[in-house]
Amino acid sequence: SYVLTQPPSVSVAPGQTARITCGGNNIGSKSVHWYQQKPGQAPVLVVYDDSDRPSGIPERFSGSNSGNTATLTISRVEAGDEADYYCQVWDSSSDHYVFGTGTKVTVL
Amino acid sequence: EVQLVQSGAEVKKPGESLKISCKGSGYSFTSYWIGWVRQMPGKGLEWMGIIYPGDSDTRYSPSFQGQVTISADKSISTAYLQWSSLKASDTAMYYCARRPVTKDAFDIWGQGTMVTVSS
Numbered sequence: 195s196y197v198l199t200q201p202p203s204v205s206v207a208p209g210q211t212a213r214i215t216c217g218g219n220n221i222g223s224k225s226v227h228w229y230q231q232k233p234g235q236a237p238v239l240v241v242y243d244d245s246d247r248p249s250g251i252p253e254r255f256s257g258s259n260s261g262n263t264a265t266l267t268i269s270r271v272e273a274g275d276e277a278d279y280y281c282q283v284w285d286s287s288s289d290h291y292v293f294g295t296g297t298k299v300t301v302l
Numbered sequence: 303e304v305q306l307v308q309s310g311a312e313v314k315k316p317g318e319s320l321k322i323s324c325k326g327s328g329y330s331f332t333s334y335w336i337g338w339v340r341q342m343p344g345k346g347l348e349w350m351g352i353i354y355p356g357d358s359d360t361r362y363s364p365s366f367q368g369q370v371t372i373s374a375d376k377s378i379s380t381a382y383l384q385w386s387s388l389k390a391s392d393t394a395m396y397y398c399a400r401r402p403v404t405k406d407a408f409d410i411w412g413q414g415t416m417v418t419v420s421s
Contacts, residue, residue: 195364216411225406225409227405227406227408229347229408231347234413236340236390236397236411236413237347237397237399237408238411239407239408239409239411242405242409243405243409248409271368272406279348280346280347282347282407282408283406284406289350290360290361290363290364291351291352291363293339293346293348293349294346295346295349296346296347
């Protein structure tokens with residue numbers, strides 16, 4: 195089955211840039227989506243189809259995808275960005291949806 | 303407003319059955335997939351399965367096939383997740399989420415239903 199690997203944690207100072215990676219075999223050939231989950235809340239879609247943002251999501255959230263790694267970038271990090279972040283793809287070979295292992299972003 | 307509203311928290315004993323619900327509103331319920339996602343305490347997101355209420359086409363993750371049943375009643379815009387015999391290891395938060403036909407992302411999520419299984 196398809197596996198998505200994320201770093202367990204990323205720490206960043208306010209105003210700096212956080213980069214969260216999502217590794218998978220030839221992930222560049224798939225559409226990658228990213229979710230933000232704050233404590234006690236449901237996940238929220240923040241980036242879809244590698245780099246598009248749903249309405250209402252700040253431009254500070256951006257994404258890229260190439261080769262074996264997709265990346266979610268959060269620019270000008272704010273305290274309110276502290277959350278868990280998950281990547282997700284649809285694996286066409288199995289017709290299954292796969293979530294990454296999750297990354298906890300801590301704002302110092 | 304587009305939303306998915308899930309049924310309330312449940313406390314059950316091992317071996318009991320359970321059916322939780324997810325009601326969609328503000329959009330055409332039969333034109334979007336509804337997925338179910340498990341989150342065990344302190345853990346990550348796991349995809350369980352998905353249903354297209356328009357024709358009840360249903361897919362399951364191998365990890366959950368045979369363990370749960372996903373269904374939908376399009377007349378009341380509601381999807382369901384059910385267990386016939388709960389185990390303590392089913393204790394988790396369960397989310398439903400909408401998936402547009404044209405994307406494979408989950409764009410709207412329910413608030414979650416906490417299921418606790420304990421003797």
